[in-house]
Amino acid sequence: MSCSADGRPIDVTEILARLKRLSAAEEFFAVLGVSYDPKVLNVSRLHIMKRMGQYLAQEDFSGLPDPVIAARVRATLQRAYEEFAISSPLTHRVFKVLKDHNPDKPATPGCTFVPFDSVLKRFGKE
Template identity: 35%
Template sequence: MSFKDDLDDLETAEDFLRFFNVRYEQRVVNVNRLHILQRFHDYLAADTGLESLDDEGMTARYHAHLERAYQDFVVSNAIAEKTFKVHQEEARKMADRFVPLDALLNPSS
């Protein structure tokens, strides 16, 4: 079987994490599974050199991207990371509603 064939058999975030030997805490995955997989996909999409690699090189690169995607959500959360469009839109709305502290303390300025 080739690397691509092995990937076809992976379905869950845990499948990917186990396949690429990324150590993980189940509680992090339970809360962020879709976000981790989306970020992993984003990192892969941005990696322009993947197609030139052999299976071993691809495995190493995929591992690195999945490890990075997982760690993003160990140290942060989905809202802060703005993984999905809904989070990006919410962050934009929040920025539009931002009122500087000076404006509250000095309303006449």
């Protein structure tokens, strides 16, 4: 067992397997015992979870005991959350659409062009 932000113990048994079964961001925060502001989570949930995934992809949990893994994963979620609690998703540009967005060059309305045959090629391969 480990302790959450509010001092309650969290179950660290097979933490990675349990986390893989979760779907809602709130579930990750609950299981890992990380406090959050619902307003921040409502605005940045996908960004927080994506950033957490990026950080976890850099980790190697092979052979580590569950309490160590749980502590690292918990710290990763806290780190990702704190990034978006203090600044906007546009600042961090986690997703490609934001990375490609240039706020100094606004999109011209009605000028987005997608060739029809490029759409058909995708369906033709299936």
